[in-house]
Amino acid sequence: MATNKTGGFRIEDGLLTVALKQTGLGAFDVEITNSSGVNKYTCFVTASDTMGITKVNVSRKANVFKYIWWLIRDTRKETFAYKLKNYLEDTQRYYGFVISKQVAKEQLMMVSRQKSVNNNICLNNRTALKYLLDFSSTKKLKITGPVQLQYISSMKDSTEIMVGLPVTKKQKKGAGVEYMDTHGGKVLIGYFKGKYKDRQKLYTAMSLYLADHYLHDQTKPIEKFKDNQLPYSDESAVDLQLVIPYA
Incomplete structure (x- = not known):
């Protein structure tokens, strides 16, 4: 679990605690607490010639005998810098969810747009599906993927939602049914299992991921539900992917 503070942050992960405090421009004091005790480091962060790469120079006070022991054991990969790097790159540990970058293909979507009173959203979504x-059965349309929800806008007592299914071709529009092409491209995908109301934690985690990686969302997030199992209520258990196109 990561806790951000002004001038630094603190990470607690099982028996390991990392406390980082900024002491100057690109300079930090780091205190590592684990089962073997407390270790203190000083690190300096500098830019690399390679785009997107940062150099971290780490120093630590130690007596000669300890230093020789470290060399014998070759524990370079056990230093906090490697552990911190691995922690930050493990989305499930750092953000609380599995989050990955992928490339989406173009799709033809059959959609229904609706405005729902907030306390009837789940029921109306299931009715629309x-x-x-x-x-699709009447028009003999082949469905190629799971149902998708996109929350377009919300007001005090109602929400506009788009419910859609990917299909292979267009047929004549029906009452309340239209078609739209979705563009392929880079997407961020997060995975969630649990109560529907708790998916907001994934929304928050993915927003933080985008900010941390200097990415920008291109559209409203899309919820994809496994086996078309839309929730009956906010308390229903769901298995969904949250998809965010980004640039």
């Missing part, structure tokens, strides 16, 4: 499934 059933309508789309019935429509």
